[in-house]
Amino acid sequence: MVLVSCRNCHKVFEREDYSDFTCTRCNHKVRHRIKDSLQVSLALTICAILLYIPAMLYPIMEVTKFGITTESTIFEGVISFLEYENYFIAFVIFTASIAIPIIKLAGLIFIFVSIKVNVKMSNSIRVIIFKFIEAIGKWSMIDIYVVALLSSIVQLNEIFNIKGGIAATSFALMVILTMIAAHRFDTRIIWDE
Ligand SMILES: [Zn+2]
Structure with missing residues (x-):
């Protein structure tokens, strides 16, 4: 039985x-057990890490004001909010768009590797890390909401226009892939000998 x-x-x-x-x-x-759960989740996490690179390097928002277009990456956005002394918004964007994705991706990779490689750690700690990653997941889409909201409201063509950049697409894809990776992962594997 x-x-x-x-x-x-x-x-x-x-x-x-x-x-x-x-x-x-x-x-x-x-x-x-879910079929090939560890392999699929690991592959999705690696894809998400690769998408994180363009999400940080390319502009997330293109603002056109009187015919002049300025582009800014997520990091430039944080810095400009700091320059305008909007410390709270700078903190929120930094946490949601830069810190949380890194914590999530690093946490997932750490759990996956620690299952295969012998790491001295109790299984309940692995489960706690995993639950934490799942819980903070929904807070990393704030950036995409802001860009989507602004670009749908501000549409006056050459006078004033806001558009999402390449980074917005890769960022959204990265968050979605990380969520699928966490969801697809069968936590029961942690307890297998
Ligand atoms: Zn049932």
Whole structure:
């Protein structure tokens, strides 16, 4: 006899073996482990890290004012808010767009590597790190909201116009890929010997 829990409603079943079956409570397909979970999540995280580079180097916003276009990267945005003494906005943008993505990506890579390589750390700490990464995930889209809002409101062509740059696309993709990587990861692998 083995015990298998449904990943959707957490009901625990007593079964003969680890073959797939359908949950009697929520009709979710119950599997012993999600197929290739670690490999897929690791691949998505590496893609997200690669997307983080253009997201930082290229302009996130293009502002056209009286025919003159100025572009600014996320980092330049933080610096200009600091120059205007808007410390709170500078802090929010820095945390949401620069710090949180780095913490998330580094945390995910750390968990994935620590499962394969022998790192002296208790499994419950790994789960806590993972829960933390999942929890802060939703706060890293603030930048995209700002650019999307501004560019939909301010559309006066050559007089005053705001447009999202290349970095906005790569940033949004990076956040989405990180979220899928965290969601696709089967935390039960952490407890496998
Ligand atoms: Zn279920």
